[in-house]
Amino acid sequence: MTTLGTLGESAVLARVFPRLPAARAQQLGPGDDAAVVAAPDGRFVVTTDMMIHGPDFRLAWSAPFDLGFKAAATNLSDVAAMGAVPTALVVALAAPAETRVDFLEAFADGLRAACDELSPGAGVVGGDLSVSATLTIAVTAFGDLEGRAPVLRSGARPGDVVAVSGTLGLAAEGLRLLFERGVVDGRPDAAAAAELAREHPVPIAAQLRPHPPIADGRAAAIAGATAMLDVSDGLARDASRIADASGVAIDFSGVSAAELAGAEDHGLLACFPPGIPLPGGFRQIGSVLEGTGVLSDGERITGSGWDPYAGWDGGSD
Amino acid sequence: MTTLGTLGESAVLARVFPRLPAARAQQLGPGDDAAVVAAPDGRFVVTTDMMIHGPDFRLAWSAPFDLGFKAAATNLSDVAAMGAVPTALVVALAAPAETRVDFLEAFADGLRAACDELSPGAGVVGGDLSVSATLTIAVTAFGDLEGRAPVLRSGARPGDVVAVSGTLGLAAEGLRLLFERGVVDGRPDAAAAAELAREHPVPIAAQLRPHPPIADGRAAAIAGATAMLDVSDGLARDASRIADASGVAIDFSGVSAAELAGAEDHGLLACFPPGIPLPGGFRQIGSVLEGTGVLSDGERITGSGWDPYAGWDGGSD
Numbered sequence: 001m002t003t004l005g006t007l008g009e010s011a012v013l014a015r016v017f018p019r020l021p022a023a024r025a026q027q028l029g030p031g032d033d034a035a036v037v038a039a040p041d042g043r044f045v046v047t048t049d050m051m052i053h054g055p056d057f058r059l060a061w062s063a064p065f066d067l068g069f070k071a072a073a074t075n076l077s078d079v080a081a082m083g084a085v086p087t088a089l090v091v092a093l094a095a096p097a098e099t100r101v102d103f104l105e106a107f108a109d110g111l112r113a114a115c116d117e118l119s120p121g122a123g124v125v126g127g128d129l130s131v132s133a134t135l136t137i138a139v140t141a142f143g144d145l146e147g148r149a150p151v152l153r154s155g156a157r158p159g160d161v162v163a164v165s166g167t168l169g170l171a172a173e174g175l176r177l178l179f180e181r182g183v184v185d186g187r188p189d190a191a192a193a194a195e196l197a198r199e200h201p202v203p204i205a206a207q208l209r210p211h212p213p214i215a216d217g218r219a220a221a222i223a224g225a226t227a228m229l230d231v232s233d234g235l236a237r238d239a240s241r242i243a244d245a246s247g248v249a250i251d252f253s254g255v256s257a258a259e260l261a262g263a264e265d266h267g268l269l270a271c272f273p274p275g276i277p278l279p280g281g282f283r284q285i286g287s288v289l290e291g292t293g294v295l296s297d298g299e300r301i302t303g304s305g306w307d308p309y310a311g312w313d314g315g316s317d
Numbered sequence: 318m319t320t321l322g323t324l325g326e327s328a329v330l331a332r333v334f335p336r337l338p339a340a341r342a343q344q345l346g347p348g349d350d351a352a353v354v355a356a357p358d359g360r361f362v363v364t365t366d367m368m369i370h371g372p373d374f375r376l377a378w379s380a381p382f383d384l385g386f387k388a389a390a391t392n393l394s395d396v397a398a399m400g401a402v403p404t405a406l407v408v409a410l411a412a413p414a415e416t417r418v419d420f421l422e423a424f425a426d427g428l429r430a431a432c433d434e435l436s437p438g439a440g441v442v443g444g445d446l447s448v449s450a451t452l453t454i455a456v457t458a459f460g461d462l463e464g465r466a467p468v469l470r471s472g473a474r475p476g477d478v479v480a481v482s483g484t485l486g487l488a489a490e491g492l493r494l495l496f497e498r499g500v501v502d503g504r505p506d507a508a509a510a511a512e513l514a515r516e517h518p519v520p521i522a523a524q525l526r527p528h529p530p531i532a533d534g535r536a537a538a539i540a541g542a543t544a545m546l547d548v549s550d551g552l553a554r555d556a557s558r559i560a561d562a563s564g565v566a567i568d569f570s571g572v573s574a575a576e577l578a579g580a581e582d583h584g585l586l587a588c589f590p591p592g593i594p595l596p597g598g599f600r601q602i603g604s605v606l607e608g609t610g611v612l613s614d615g616e617r618i619t620g621s622g623w624d625p626y627a628g629w630d631g632g633s634d
Contacts, residue, residue, distance in 0.1 A: 027360055028467055033398035033547050034364035034460070036467050039356035043344055046442065047351035048407040048457060052449040081350035090365040092455050125363065128455075132369040138409050138445075138455035140365060143351070150345055150353050230350050 004104070005097030009129050012101055019108040021115035023123030025087035025144070035125040037088045037142060044087070045143035045150065047078035053135035060188035061178055064103045066208045067137060068110020074232070075141035076119050077212040077266040081230040083151035083221025084143030086122040086214060089115075091139050094132035104129075110209075119214045148221050156227040156246035156271040162286035163278050165216040166267020167206055168235060168259040174200070174207030175264070212266040216280035220270045223279040228270040236260040236301055238269055239286075239294045246271075249291035251298060253284075260296060321421070322414030326446050329418055333446075336425040338432035340440030342404035342461070352442040354405045354459060361404075362460035362467065364395035370452035377505035378495055381420045383525045384454060385427020390527050391549070392458035393436050394583040397534025398547040400468035401460030403439040406432075408456050411449035421446075427526075435531045465538050473544040473563035473588040479603035480595050482533040483584020484523055485552060485576040491517070491524030492581070529583040533597035537587045540596040545587040553577040553618055555586055556603075556611045563588075566608035568615060570601075577613060 004012055017030060028036035037044070051057055051071055062070070072089060079086045091111060093104070115122045122141075177200055182193040197204040205211075212230070220228055227242045239250045252260065271288055272278060294301055321329055334347060345353035354361070368374060368388055379387070389406060396403045408428060410421070432439045439458075494517055499510040514521040522528075529547070537545055544559045556567045569577065588605055589595060611618055 028469070032467070032469055033395040034362045034401070034458075034467075036360050036362055036399070036462070039359055039361050042356055042359055043353050044356050044361055045351045045353055046405075046407055046457075046459070048409050048443060048455070049445050050409045050411050050447045050449075050453070050455060052411050052447050052453075054450065055448050078350040082353070084351070088363075090363055090457055092365050092367045094367050094369050094453060126365060128366050130367045130369050131372050132367075132451050132453065133371065134411075134449050134451035134453070136367070136369075136411060136449065136451070136453050136455075138365070138367060138453075140363075140407055140457040141351075142363070145353070150349070150351075152345070152349055 002101045003097065004095055004099045004101065004131065007101055012104060012129060015101055016104050016108045019105055019112060021112040021123035023088040023125050024121040026123065026125045030126050037125055039144065041145055041147045043145060045079050045082045045084040045145060046140060047075055048138065048140040049075050049078065051137040058188040060190045061182055061193045062208050064106035065110040068107040069114040069209045071137045071139045072111045072114035073118055073210050073212055074266055075139045076114065076122065076214050077230045079141050079143035080214045080217025081228050081268055082143060083148055083217055083225065083228065084145045085218050086119045086141060086143045088123060088125045088142045089139055090126040091124055092128040094130040094136040096133060096135065097131050118211060151221050151225050151228040153227050153229055153242050153245035156242050156248050156288045158248055158288050158290045159274050160226055160271040160288035161274055161284050162250055162271055162288060163282040163284050164267055164269050165213040165281040167265050168267065169262030169265065170203050170206035171210060171264040172262030174203035177203060178207065207264065210264065210266045213268060213281050216268055216282065219279035220268065220282065223272060223276060225270040225272055228268055231265050231267045231269050232263065234261050234263045235269065236294050242271065243293055249289040249293055249295060250286055251289050251295040252286040253297060255285050255296060260301065319418045320414065321412055321416045321418065321448065324418055329421060329446060332418055333421050333425045336422055336429060338429040338440035340405040340442050341438040343440065343442045347443050354442055356461065358462060358464045360462060362396050362399050362401040362462060363457060364392055365455065365457040366392050366395065368454040375505040377507045378499055378510045379525050381423035382427040385424040386431040386526045388454045388456045389428045389431035390435055390529055391583055392456045393431065393439065393531050394529040394547045396458050396460035397531045398545050398585055399460065400465055400534055400538025400542065400545065401462045402535050403436045403458060403460045403531060405440060405442045405459045406456055407443040408441055409445040411447040411453040413450060413452065414448050435528060468538050468542050468545040470544050470546050470559050470562035473559050473565050473605045475565055475605050475607045476591050477543055477588040477605035478591055478601050479567055479588055479605060480599040480601050481584055481586050482530045482598040484582050485584065486579035486582065487520050487523035488527060488581040489579030491520035494520060495524065524581065527581065527583045530585060530598050533585055533599060536596035537585065537599065540589060540593060542587040542589055545585055548582050548584045548586050549580065551578050551580045552586065553611050559586065559588065560610055566606040566610055566612060567603055568606050568612040569603040570614060572602050572613060577618065
């Protein structure tokens with residue numbers, strides 16, 4: 001069995017590199033001390049995020065392909081939420097020495113599939129490979145604003161339309177199913193998860209292999225979005241961030257409790273001036289009002305400091 | 318005792334953010350989905366590197382300030398090795414829930430000190446904070462080429478002068494001392510390491526808190542360096558990378574075996590056309606010849622596939 005420990009870093013990288021997605025913006029790729037990436041408008045957008053075995057994923061549930069796909073998708077989504085076009089990623093991975101090289105190959109395939117499907121032209125320009133007792137994935141992603149101002153969380157104005165693109169509550173539904181029925185004797189179980197994925201393919205895929213609407217970030221910026229973010233911690237909680245940053249209230253209409261609470265959808269929540277056609281996959285789910293906080297059909301659902309997910313990281317079982 | 322687990326991510330970040338170094342190139346900093354960084358010449362240099370508790374450092378030996386300092390310094394050095402000026406960093410840290418907040422504050426102070434001392438103007442523009450069983454630090458660093466071509470490993474030509482800036486062998490000497498005399502009953506020991514640091518401050522500091530000559534990267538590029546890299550795996554091994562990439566031989570003159578072997582100095586090894594004044598702290602230590610591989614005073618010290626550090630990661634005890 002060929003493992004990270006027996007093969008060594010250079011040989012592993014020689015097998016993994018050819019599988020990685022190429023970045024159109026890459027001017028100099030892996031192999032030197034650093035890469036060089038184009039930033040045509042003289043700025044670049046950057047975001048970084050780690051996924052840790054245990055709190056963030058379970059190997060019994062997530063295939064290595066899924067991990068690569070999700071690591072890329074969630075970071076691409078943060079770039080899209082600024083109204084930028086993703087250009088490149090760097091990926092650092094730390095894994096136990098006994099990790100098989102085909103695990104890393106499948107992980108690279110997942111990175112490639114996510115870039116190809118969600119944001120063609122974006123690719124991996126560099127990375128790092130280390131040994132660790134805890135499988136850890138750190139992705140940093142870059143984007144091009146194409147001359148536009150970034151879309152912040154602070155620009156929403158009373159009268160704006162509140163709209164979302166992407167799924168709502170599905171990823172959380174998938175996680176709930178996995179915790180309830182993807183375990184055997186209290187431990188995450190691969191066979192049980194595979195059976196669940198056959199029965200409930202949509203929510204399980206939304207959790208393990210999310211497909212955020214990356215191109216809608218750029219579309220929203222061009223359409224004039226006044227505020228936008230990636231819905232990672234749940235619609236209500238993320239909406240409160242726009243409300244706080246913009247000094248407004250957000251009132252959702254006809255959105256269910258599960259849709260308001262569900263984390264990890266990685267859709268885009270945006271505010272638009274009234275009366276304009278909503279771009280891409282955006283559909284209206286509320287309005288911006290004078291005031292503070294978040295409401296649902298006029299009922300206040302958040303107070304000062306309200307935080308229904310404090311301490312919930314998807315990792316308690 | 319205030320820990321990461323009891324205080325929660327937002328409260329921890331509120332205490333850590335004010336201690337982070339500001340980046341002159343920052344156009345939008347932490348607090349949104351992504352940061353925005355200036356890239357004045359329409360490109361940016363990017364490198365990423367992880368440090369893992371166990372293989373890469375021991376908490377009994379490294380104070381949190383040291384970890385922050387070294388994490389920044391080693392990444393800044395990779396940027397400098399391209400001939401670029403470091404502009405910004407993003408820093409992801411994953412730590413056990415029982416980690417004290419003052420650990421993170423001291424880590425942030427180390428990041429700040431490294432940027433202020435080694436590369437004024439560079440700073441932290443974003444990051445991520447996670448819980449993990451294994452303390453893990455992932456830094457991604459950016460640089461500005463100021464309109465110049467990057468200095469690669471592949472440009473050395475026969476006749477060039479081989480020069481180095483920074484320490485040689487000191488960091489490895491510090492690590493040897495720590496493994497020999499910084500342990501009690503076979504385990505890394507804080508008191509023994511503190512005593513060692515009093516007796517041998519220079520090599521211990523070179524290992525735990527390296528001060529690579531960051532500004533000399535830009536100086537080398539301006540002076541016309543034909544090839545350059547960061548000396549992280551030892552002078553001989555890193556020189557073989559320039560030799561291989563450039564299709565030349567490198568012959569060192571009057572360099573000791575310890576200087577040829579010592580890893581983690583994070584100095585800069587560069588080749589310059591003959592007859593030009595060497596910039597900054599560079600001093601000549603050899604010449605580029607026709608041929609292949611690495612020699613010391615005319616004696617070949619590397620063959621094909623020679624790799625004296627295979628499997629040595631500083632972490633076996």
